Amino acid sequence: PVFVQAIKKTELVPSKWLPTVSILIGAILGALATFLDGSGSLATMIWAGALAGAGGTGLFEQFTNRSKKYGEDDK
Numbered sequence: 001p002v003f004v005q006a007i008k009k010t011e012l013v014p015s016k017w018l019p020t021v022s023i024l025i026g027a028i029l030g031a032l033a034t035f036l037d038g039s040g041s042l043a044t045m046i047w048a049g050a051l052a053g054a055g056g057t058g059l060f061e062q063f064t065n066r067s068k069k070y071g072e073d074d075k
Helices: 002-010 015-035 042-069
Strands: none
Touching: 002 015, 015 042
16 A cells, blocks of 8 residues: 555556556565565466455555544544
8 A cells, every 4th residue: 555655646647546556566566576585486476466455455445435434534
């Protein structure tokens, strides 16, 4: 979510595309992580990164929507 938030602040990408951007960033970071000792294959790491990006966006959206629904926004 940190990288996606930075992209969101630049307003280069429309908000509706941010979940897709999050998945792509996760996949790229996963691919880069294949060079670390003990990591899996390239395909495995890309898949894991994409899932992490999707999960991060999903959790963020879930908590954001919940706080809006129940009036728990910052006051």
